[in-house]
Amino acid sequence: xxxxxxxxxxxxxxxxxxxxxxxxxxxxxxxxxxxxxxxxxxxxxxxxxxxxxxxxxxxxxxxxxxxxxxxxxxxxxxxxxxxxxxxxxxxxxxxxxxxxxxxxxxxxxxxxxxxxxxxxxxxxxxxxxxxxxxxxxxxxxxxxxxxxxxxxxxxxxxxxxxxxxxxxxxxxxxxxxxxxxxxxxxxxxxxxxxxxxxxxxxxxxxxxxxxxxxxxxxxxxxxxxxxxxxxxxxxxxxxxxxxxxxxxxxxxxxxxxxxxxxx
Amino acid sequence: xxxxxxxxxxxxxxxxxxxxxxxxxxxxxxxxxxxxxxxxxxxxxxxxxxxxxxxxxxxxxxxxxxxxxxxxxxxxxxxxxxxxxxxxxxxxxxxxxxxxxxxxxxxxxxxxxxxxxxxxxxxxxxxxxxxxxxxxxxxxxxxxxxxxxxxxxxxxxxxxxxxxxxxxxxxxxxxxxxxxxxxxxxxxxxxxxxxxxxxxxxxxxxxxxxxxxxxxxxxxxxxxxxxxxxxxxxxxxxxxxxxxxxxxxxxxxxxxxxxxxxxxxxxxxxxxxxxxxxxxxxxxxxxxxxxxxxxxxxxxxxxxxxxxxxxxxxxxxxxxxxxxxxxxxxxxxxxxxxxxxxxx
Numbered sequence: 082x083x084x085x086x087x088x089x090x091x092x093x094x095x096x097x098x099x100x101x102x103x104x105x106x107x108x109x110x111x112x113x114x115x116x117x118x119x120x121x122x123x124x125x126x127x128x129x130x131x132x133x134x135x136x137x138x139x140x141x142x143x144x145x146x147x148x149x150x151x152x153x154x155x156x157x158x159x160x161x162x163x164x165x166x167x168x169x170x171x172x173x174x175x176x177x178x179x180x181x182x183x184x185x186x187x188x189x190x191x192x193x194x195x196x197x198x199x200x201x202x203x204x205x206x207x208x209x210x211x212x213x214x215x216x217x218x219x220x221x222x223x224x225x226x227x228x229x230x231x232x233x234x235x236x237x238x239x240x241x242x243x244x245x246x247x248x249x250x251x252x253x254x255x256x257x258x259x260x261x262x263x264x265x266x267x268x269x270x271x272x273x274x275x276x277x278x279x280x281x282x283x284x285x286x287x288x289x290x291x292x293x294x295x296x297x298x299x300x301x302x303x304x305x306x307x308x309x310x311x312x313x314x315x316x317x318x319x320x321x322x323x324x325x326x327x328x329x330x331x332x333x334x335x336x337x338x339x340x341x342x343x344x
Numbered sequence: 345x346x347x348x349x350x351x352x353x354x355x356x357x358x359x360x361x362x363x364x365x366x367x368x369x370x371x372x373x374x375x376x377x378x379x380x381x382x383x384x385x386x387x388x389x390x391x392x393x394x395x396x397x398x399x400x401x402x403x404x405x406x407x408x409x410x411x412x413x414x415x416x417x418x419x420x421x422x423x424x425x426x427x428x429x430x431x432x433x434x435x436x437x438x439x440x441x442x443x444x445x446x447x448x449x450x451x452x453x454x455x456x457x458x459x460x461x462x463x464x465x466x467x468x469x470x471x472x473x474x475x476x477x478x479x480x481x482x483x484x485x486x487x488x489x490x491x492x493x494x495x496x497x498x499x500x501x502x503x504x505x506x507x508x509x510x511x512x513x514x515x516x517x518x519x520x521x522x523x524x525x526x527x528x529x530x531x532x533x534x535x536x537x538x539x540x541x542x543x544x545x546x547x548x549x550x551x552x553x554x555x556x557x558x559x560x561x562x563x564x565x566x567x568x569x570x571x572x573x574x575x576x577x578x579x580x581x582x583x584x585x586x587x588x589x590x591x592x593x594x595x596x597x598x599x600x601x602x603x604x605x606x607x608x609x610x611x612x613x614x615x616x617x618x619x620x621x622x623x624x625x626x627x628x629x630x631x632x633x634x635x636x637x638x639x640x641x642x643x644x645x646x647x648x649x650x651x652x653x654x655x656x657x658x659x660x661x662x663x664x665x666x667x668x669x670x671x672x673x674x675x676x677x678x679x680x681x682x683x684x685x686x687x688x
Contacts, residue, residue, distance in 0.1 A: 238428060244396055245430035247417040249444035249495060259443070263434035 113316035130316035141301035149280040152218040156276050160226030165261055168234035183224040190286030211295055217286045222279050226272035233268030233339055267339035274332035282325060346372040346531050352403040354388050362388040364556040375525055375532045377546035379539060385555040386535045387503060394501050395420045423492030425502040429484050431476045437487050438472050444495030458494060466490040481509045482517055493528055500532040506541055518544050539579055551575050573681050582613040582679055584649050597647050598628040601675055610680045618677035619655035625672030634662050
């Protein structure tokens with residue numbers, strides 16, 4: 082199998098690339114459970130740092146989860162009907178609207194956050210509450226939901242399916258719930274996982290919008306890197322990994338599934 | 345009259361006239377076919393009846409005397425079978441068939457009973473629990489029909505229900521569909537571009553051309569007494585015959601035929617089955633091509649009209665290309681029609 086030098090060369094390069102990506106990750110994870118990083122693993126393994134991170138930052142972790150779920154609710158409520166409306170009325174205006182919704186992808190999160198601060202910064206209660214960060218997250222994640230649902234809707238003959246349901250006596254809201262939503266489900270699922278993953282991992286917009294009492298998981302991460310000992314920062318990274326990697330895997334699976342339906 | 349349409353027209357936003365003001369009356373239990381080439385307005389007319397298109401101002405649609413011109417689709421109680429079937433991929437066969445009943449908010453037991461009934465009627469028992477994408481084209485077509493019929497609509501509308509199937513299956517399912525529609529005893533309108541389908545299924549056929557109904561009648565009447573060149577050509581492929589008409593004589597390059605009475609200003613047409621090869625016949629023609637079709641030969645002849653005229657020749661052998669043959673035509677089989685400038 083590896084007799085030809087070209088094949089062998091390819092294998093070595095691939096393994097090297099994997100090692101380049103994996104070794105720092107493993108090292109960082111290992112640092113989070115090492116008693117003293119500077120003395121190495123020989124100093125022993127411990128869960129002390131993880132417990133400490135939990136004590137210090139569990140609020141951030143729960144805030145991030147809560148924000149991600151709230152953000153998901155908002156993008157579902159706004160994004161799915163929006164994608165439906167855009168898919169149902171193709172035309173230049175729809176194209177423009179789609180591009181407009183997608184603008185937050187192109188604009189740096191910092192600029193988006195600054196605009197939000199300029200616009201709502203004077204509104205103290207709103208500025209201080211978690212809903213302010215939520216608004217930023219929804220702005221940033223909405224295009225992912227809309228596009229994901231739209232691409233699935235574009236692949237089915239929505240108009241005729243709806244006409245079929247209408248001829249069977251279904252009023253507009255039933256057609257949406259019985260026909261549009263179930264058939265768009267793979268796209269909604271893929272969009273939902275993307276939204277949750279992005280919301281949990283979002284840093285630069287959140288960093289601008291956060292207050293000392295409202296730190297999300299990545300903001301807390303930056304905070305721990307800046308002010309805590311290396312083991313705690315590493316333990317924090319480990320917790321972040323454990324949360325985000327299953328989400329990433331699920332997202333991959335859901336996207337592949339949606340694409341299978343589209344083809 | 346069960347269904348009565350008056351002054352029904354459709355002009356699209358860009359000014360295209362898809363349907364000219366049309367009048368159509370359909371009796372209870374009658375199966376009417378809208379037949380015509382693509383772009384003749386037949387689907388537009390069907391979609392107006394279904395409520396999927398809005399007709400121009402001034403249209404009036406009555407059902408048993410009740411005006412439903414302004415009703416939305418879901419209130420019209422029409423069943424529709426779409427060309428692509430439009431079955432819901434997120435539901436099983438049962439789910440699809442029961443959807444209309446569910447929309448009528450019937451109790452569950454009643455829905456189940458009626459779904460079972462329709463499934464039996466359409467012979468779908470082995471497939472009832474299957475998802476839609478596990479069905480063949482013919483099975484899908486039957487599910488689409490069952491789904492449209494299950495809520496007991498006042499009117500069943502079918503938009504080219506057989507055109508998505510391959511040719512071999514189409515003939516078989518055409519007979520099956522005709523039989524099912526008869527057993528339903530329902531008023532139905534059925535759009536097709538295939539005259540065999542229309543004739544096999546419908547009680548009356550409305551031949552449409554350029555956004556209007558050219559002629560409506562039973563298949564026999566349309567075939568034997570077409571009123572225009574378009575209908576004669578479209579139903580049974582009638583061909584122009586002769587060079588010119590001089591009072592009661594139809595002139596050919598060689599010879600002539602006497603017609604009944606004065607036919608000045610009209611055109612003569614003939615169908616292939618009425619052109620007989622007969623050496624004792626009064627006319628002469630040259631064979632241009634011979635096609636063997638199993639039961640008969642299809643022979644193209646020059647000299648009977650400016651264009652080739654085809655003859656169906658049932659015999660064990662056929663003349664060769666280039667031969668000159670005698671032709672006999674029964675003057676009673678000649679269709680005399682007013683000149684129709686528009687027809688292609």
